[in-house]
Structures are given as C-alpha cells and as structure tokens.
Amino acid sequence: MPHYTAPTKDMAFVLHETLRISELSTRGYADLDADFTSAVLEEAGKLAMDVTAPLNPVGDEQGCTLENGVVRTPDGFKEAFETVAEGGWMGLDMPEEYGGQGMPYIVQTAVGEMFSSANMAFNMYQGLAHGAMSAIVAHGTDAQKQTYLPNMIAGKWGGTMNLTEPHCGTDLGLMRTKAAPQEDGSYKISGQKIWISAGEHDMVDNIVHLVLAKIPGEPDDIKGVSLFIVPKFLVNEDGSLGARNDLSCGGLEKKMGIHGNATCVMNYDGATGYLIGEKNKGMRAMFTMMNEARIGVGLQGYAQGVVAYQNAAAFAQDRLQGRDVTGAKAPEKPADPIIVHPDVRRNLMEQKAFVEGARAFTFWGATMIDQAVREDDAEAEAMISLLTPIIKGFLTDKGFETAVNAQQTLGGSGFTREWGLEQFVRDARITMIYEGTNGVQSLDLVGRKLGLNGGKTVMAFFELVKSFIKDNTEHEALNTHFLTPLKAASKDLQAAGMYFMQNGMKNPNNALSGSYDFMHLFGQVCMGLVWAKMGKAAYAALDAGASDTGFYEAKIATGKYYMARCLPITATHLARIESGADTVMALEAEQF
C-alpha cells in the first residue's frame, strides 16, 4: 500500500522563506507567522496521513454504488468526512460570521494540497461543497447565506456545481436546462446535467446544487444563462429540512479514476430553484469562482505528483537491483538500491524538481488571490487571472506526467494495483480534463488573458521577471545557475508573444495553433522564476548560517536540476509556435 507524508517542512520553506507571507501587507497575513501555519499544517497533515490517505485505495477499489437513487460512498468515507468536518476544515477560509475560520486562501491552499495528495476522490466532496459555498458567499443574498452557509461550513450539507449537459461542455451557450419563473419568485428547473461530482451521496443530510439554466424568453445563448440554488431538500423558514426536491441522481459514470467520488447524472424534473446573483449573469457568477476552482485543479494535479514521487523515492531507496557503475554502494547486500543508477535518479530529480516548483508556483498564485480578494487589488486580480490557465493547464499536464514518471520508477510493480502508483496516475488524469480541458485553458490564456488590460498585465509579468533578475544579479551563484537560464527562457516567452502579435492579426490560427505550447512555455518561465526565488532563499539561509544545511543544499541542487534540465524546453516550444498554423491546419477534416 502506498504511503503519504505531509510535506510540512517544505511548505514552511515556501511560505516563510520564499514568499515571506507574514511580511506581506495583505489583510490577515500578519497573523500567519511560522508558528501559526506550522500548527495548522501539522494538524491537517495528521488528518491527511492518518485518516484520509488510508482510505484512498479503499475508495478506488470499492467505488460508489447507486441503488434506488441513493449513492453509497466507500467504507469509511462517512466517518472520515465527519472527522474532517469536526476539525473545522470545511470552512477554513469561509467567513467567521457563518461559522468559518476566516483564514486566507493561502492557508486553504496548503491544506488542500495535503488533502488532495492523501485522497483526491474523497477531498472532492468537500472541494465541490467549497465551490458552492464560494458562489453563495460571492453572489448570494444575506438570506441565502444565512440559509445555506452555516450547515455547509459545518459539513452537514454538501454542495455541487452543475454546468455540463450531454451535448454541451465547453460551449455552454448550447445549454438546454430551463428555469421557469414561478409566482413566488422561485423557479422550476428542468433538464439533465452530467458529470456532476459529488452530485449525490450518503455523507450529508442535504446537498446544495448550484445549477446553470436558461430562463425562457431570455436570450437562448450564453448571454441567457443564469445561476440557481437547487437544494436536494427544501429548507424551511426555521432552517429545518422540508420536502424532497424534484431532482435525482439518474446514474453514475464508470470512469478511469477518482472512483471514490460519485460522478452523477443529475435529473431536474421541475425542481424548485432560487436565482443567485443577477438574471442572465450566470456565467459571470461562475467566472468569479473560476480562478479559485482552476487553481484548485492545478493543485490537485501536482498533489498527485507529490504523493507519487514520495512512493517512487521510497521504492528506489529500498529495491535492490544491479550495481552502481562506479563501484558497489552496498557491497554487503546482493545488489545496490536502484537509486544509485543515474537514470533512476534522473527520473526522480525530474519528479522532485517539478513538485517542489509547482508547490511554490501555486502558493504564490494563492497569495495573489488573497491580495485581490482581501485588498480589492485590481493588479493582483489581473495577474492571477493571467496565471490561472497556466496553473491549471501546465501543472496538471506535468502533475500527470510526474505520476507516470513515478510509476515508471517502480517498474512492473508500478503497473500493479497493490503499490498504488497506478491509482495516482488514473486519478491525476482527470485534472487535465475537468474545469475546462487544458486545450481550453490555453485558449483562455492566448485568446483572452494576453490581451487583459490592453496587454499591460502580461507586460507586468515580464517586468516582474526582469526586475527579479536585475535585483539579484550580483549573487554570483544565483546568477549562474538560476538567473541566466531564467533570462533565456523569458526571452523565448517574449519572442513567442511577439510572434503572436505579428502573425495572429492576419490569421488568428497562427496564435491558436501555438496556444498549447505557449501555455507550457509560460508555465516553464513561471517555474523558473519560483525556482530562482527558492534558490535565493536557500542561499540566504546558508549564508545566514542555518543549521539544517542539508535541506537548503538539496533545495539548491534540485533547483539547479530544474534550471539545467527542464527549462531548456522553452526553445522547443518557441520553435513549434513559430512554425505557425500551416502544418496544423493543412488537412481537410475528412483526411484525419
């Protein structure tokens, strides 16, 4: 069975030495000193290691079952859900007035990584509830907040997001679900939604569905989509549960991974729903939550890489096979542990350098969310909007790749169920697809985000990289191993942007044919930047005489690996982008 170790030490390094969060001026951050975050993260880590991680293979093996409209979750899930709820983790970053703990999103992010690594399918139940809560916090009336939030924050009620229908996923304008206005101001919701994670299950008393639908007579396209609260059980005036609403789970998807999470077909048969936010502004309401939701998926992707890497490293230290080519390392044993072999190490370094960089990248993004939300900072809002499709698309592609790499470290054992690596691969795979496929993320990046504020936001990003390089050039080691390769990668990114500007106008396909590579190129530069920041922090700690030299030296060595071996791929992405649309668009559709 696989194991999971909460990476609290590395998280502390990112939070306090790299990002130095308690020195940031964001409201609430002053409280986030190292002692405080350590206490929170240690506690969450224990829960992840002791309670939810052991249920991960159980959930995969058993899956969910649907009988007479009732979804049964795997053994132990309900008890674990209660334990998580009792610990107050459901409302960690929710408003205190409704029972939440009011912590910044950065704390939620760090905790979320651990919960996702430990048991992604299980954590999605609270993840979806969190999404629904965020929508209510952002767009609900006071009465709606009062009606739903306390029980959701307490973990007594769940929540979902209902977007997809059989014929529409990315293109939500094609939506058919209808919301018929009633005299009392409510609506009757009718239609079928699919792929609804946590749509129905046995761990809570009520489920608060947030459903996109069209009101008849309003525009029959994306501009006529509104958002509705549609609870499984209606809620009485006194807050008690009332009648069962006219909605039901019509089926569960059989799928590649996240078996422990119920992916439901949801049928709404004139169910009572309540408009949330403005009429016809349903997509806008969704989009305000999109940054958080997509960052959450990016986090899931690399979090599977984290736990997969841990198990690969342990296996490589343990498995005896062959001898070190430069001389036996364990002559007293029948063979050396496979970690002596350069290609095993290359693979492990690839994994380690990615997951540590991804953590820093995502946490950095979380600080921008806090700055945007807590300080109404438009620049931070714009910057995280720019980076969100990258965090989602790049980190999930690479997180999956990392899980595959980790599986490879185990050889044949990696393919068997008992070692658990293959589950991480299967679970990670969905992160590249849901919450907008990674292709859609790349479109969002190139088609929408590059032009944000007339291009000022992307220029601000370049400025940020440039000034970090400029401010730190005098540190010779940092400059040689980190800043120089970062500068080269950043140059490739700017050249790609220039190519789009010069060629995308006359033919938008020239930009769109390169969007996926651009997303990866941009992701690499972000990784290069955060690795340079971590390198700086590690050198600083060593210069200051930190006692744990091994940790900081390993951090620098891992960063050097990233800069020397991972970052150079930016040149390939640029070459692909600059080859333009011709070869991509040459065939007729029927020639495929």
Next chain:
Amino acid sequence: MPHYTAPTKDMAFVLHETLRISELSTRGYADLDADFTSAVLEEAGKLAMDVTAPLNPVGDEQGCTLENGVVRTPDGFKEAFETVAEGGWMGLDMPEEYGGQGMPYIVQTAVGEMFSSANMAFNMYQGLAHGAMSAIVAHGTDAQKQTYLPNMIAGKWGGTMNLTEPHCGTDLGLMRTKAAPQEDGSYKISGQKIWISAGEHDMVDNIVHLVLAKIPGEPDDIKGVSLFIVPKFLVNEDGSLGARNDLSCGGLEKKMGIHGNATCVMNYDGATGYLIGEKNKGMRAMFTMMNEARIGVGLQGYAQGVVAYQNAAAFAQDRLQGRDVTGAKAPEKPADPIIVHPDVRRNLMEQKAFVEGARAFTFWGATMIDQAVREDDAEAEAMISLLTPIIKGFLTDKGFETAVNAQQTLGGSGFTREWGLEQFVRDARITMIYEGTNGVQSLDLVGRKLGLNGGKTVMAFFELVKSFIKDNTEHEALNTHFLTPLKAASKDLQAAGMYFMQNGMKNPNNALSGSYDFMHLFGQVCMGLVWAKMGKAAYAALDAGASDTGFYEAKIATGKYYMARCLPITATHLARIESGADTVMALEAEQF
C-alpha cells in the same frame, strides 16, 4: 464503444512505396508483392475488426479469474482464439515443416500491429506463445521442435517466457529458481516466477513454459542461468498428453490494464523440465529473441496509439462545440465540429504524425530482422540491435503519450469507460515497463549498443542518414521541408554522441545521466528519416500522376507537421544531455 479500422492502405504505402519490400533481395521478399500482402492484410484486418476488437472492452471489464488453479479468460476469448488459430495466424512466420506459413517477419509485424490495436490483451496470448516458439525454433533440438512446435503453431498449445522473480527483474543474476539434474537427463525445476503473461488459461490444452533457472553447482550469477522447457502437461512419446507437471498458477496480479491477459504467479514445485540450448547459456538464448520481443513491444505501444487516434479523429469530426474562429464551418448546425479548432487539430496532427511515422520505423526495423535472420547478414543484425532499444523505448513512450493525447481530444468522455479511450491508455502503459523498462532500454542503447563493433554500427547509421540526404537534396520541396530539419536533428544526435565520448570516459555517469534523452533524440532522428522517406515516396507518387492525390498530399502535410513541430525537440534533448551528470547525481540518496 470504440471502433477500429485496419489501416491496410497506409500499410501498403509503407511496405511498397516507402520500403519497396518486394524489390529487396531478402529471401522470401520477392513474393511479397502488393497483391499478396494486401490479401493477407485485408484478411487479418477483418479478423481484427470483426472478431477481436469487439472483445477488447469485454476483456477489460471482466478480466481473468483464478479458481482452484484454473484461469478463466473473458467471455468470447476461447472462441476467438480458435478462430485465429484456424486461420493459420499463430504460425504465420513459423517454419513450414512444422505447419507454419514460413512468411517473413515483416508480414508478421504488419499483422501484429492490427491484432495489437484491436485487442492487445487478447493478442498477448499468441504473442507469448510466439516468443516460446521462437526460442524453440532457435535453440531447440529437432526432437524438441517436433514435440512442441506443431501443436503450438496450430494454436492447440500455448507458451510463455518465465524470467522475473519477486526479488529480481532487471538483475536476473539474483535468480533463485533451481534446476536439479535427474538421471534421465531431465531437470526438476523449483522456484517462483512472477508476472508471467498467459501463464495459465483455459484456451489451450497445454502450455509450454520456457523457464530460466540455475543448475546447482554452476555459477550463482548471471553466468549460471540456463533455459528450460517446462510443459504444463508432460508429452508422451507418441505426442499425446501425459501427466500433469508439478507447476501451478498461484495467483493473478491485479493491474492497471491488459485485464484480459492473465498475469500469473507461477510456482514450480519440482516440475520436470528439459534443458534447451546450452547449459549456462540461458541468457544468450533469451537475448537472441530479444530483438523480436522488444520490437514486438514497441509495436504494441504505437498500436495503441493507432486505435486511440482513430477514435479521437472520429470524435472530433462528430462532436459539435463552439465555432471556427475564422467563421462558422457548419452554420446549419448548433455548433461546428470541434475539429475546426486549431488546438484540437494540433493534438490530432501530433497523434497522426506519430503513428504513421512509428509504423514506418517499425516496419523498416522488421525488414532488418528478416535480412539478418534470412540472409545471415551481420550488418543488418548489428543495425537492428542498435535500433531495437529505440523502437522499444521511444515508441512505447510516445505510443502511450499518443493514447493520452487521443483521450484528451474527447474531453470528459475520454475519462469515462464507455468511450474506451481510457482503456487504450491503461493498456499502453505496460509497454513502457515490460520486456525491460524504458530506462533499461536507454542503458542498453548507450552502454552496449553505441559501442557495437567498435562504434561502426552507429557510424553506419549516421552514414545512412547522410547519404539519404545527399542523394535527395535536389528535390527542392523534400529538401526544404524534410531534409533540412532532418539534417539539424541528426547534427544534434552526433553532438550528443560526441559529448558521451568526451565525457563518458572520465565519468560514466555523464553518459548514463543522458541515456534516456539520447534514446529519445535517436528516436526522433529515426522518425525524421522515415518521414523523409515517406515524403519522398509521396512526392514521387504525385509526380507520377497517382490518382489518389488526397492520400499523398495528406501524407506530405503530415510529414511536414512532424518535421516542423516534433523534430525540434532534439535540441532540448541535446541541452539536457550536455548538462551532464552533476545536477542528476548531486543529492545523497536520503535527500530524496
């Protein structure tokens, strides 16, 4: 449910227009004209499409079950196996004197691709029997051949290869299975073997296990390993089945994919075995089959890419979502098919360009096998030895990646079981692992094959690329779109080889840290070369006024995509290689 279409037209293009096999002087090739191969491939294709492909999801869903030592295969497998056997497909390339059809390996390869695409798990039953047959053909006595081959070729008996034990996979010197000599010249085999594909099943009357074991008193390392024939039922003098041998299936592995194939724990409890080949030369006997076996796995890898791509292309032509950014393509429909979107095309082109190139690469390799075996051609033998780890390692990595890409084309549907893409991904995953992990392939390439014949073989490869370029430079379009990028890629490969020569001597880790990238770099150059050959063939057909211009134009366009978008990654591989061992080897084992 997924579909499969036998790519007979593309195979004919590779065989007859690109490789021009019937013009080669290899014994038996003169018979292989287009009419003949078409007849064979159409027949095999029908079997694959109509008989085995429909059983692919069945096998995945049902898997195999073990009860009282008997392994039951999924519904329909036994009947399909009989149909395949009756068609004579088991012994397609086996000697005619034992009932085979005596066809060259190139024909077996083309047929094998179709069978693998259609149902990889099912095809492995005959694949393993084929491996055992090849061993008997190559190393068995006449009596052994007469005893086992006819029934195996007829599909009445199966076969397996037994190498791995719980504590030894790559490092077979650690093997513990013993073979105790008996007075009658036979041996008593005792030990446990694991991961034995097709180790036990209900489709045949007998199973001929080929088992590696050590004879007590002989060297207790890799030099003391011998190969034995250990049949499930002993065979009487008259060829009838005798006593049940003392061996049994002790368990089935639960695994990520290829559920339809029984992966067995095999227990040998003093089972009667017969030495095949020379004593203590078991590894050599294995290695003579290794080229074929590894090419067979490379083929499996890209074959999963083939069928995955077919389903992705069909989905993209059918699924309506969004509008072409340059103007609606299907204004009469609610949305355009997603194949209009540049990023969907980019992904499809990536898949298409890979699978077509991989087919040509593998078929080219198969012609070398034939030339080596049928003509005792040492140069062909050396060249295919050099290319084998690349065909295995590179094509399975990319075949898996292609299946993942194809799955991505389907968005959420790709993650569900019903569309079948996720099965192709899970099945393809094993090809990167078995028959030597891809890391081991890269070691074989750099540690062993580069030095083959004092480096003459790799130099011959470079010469081959160089002379192809030189001979065709005057074809302007070919030169611009194919030869120029091929030259650049080949230069990167040579630079990488040079780096190894200059730095591998003083520290072998400098070479071994780059072995994986070198395998991929080499694979890219091979793909570039075969794409250039296909480009040449397609231009020639158009110049000669071929009627099916669409096919040849698509071939050229797809080749241009490969050269412009895939090949440039050689520069990244070179950069990684040239960064050397320092960053790879920097950490202590316990710092991971």
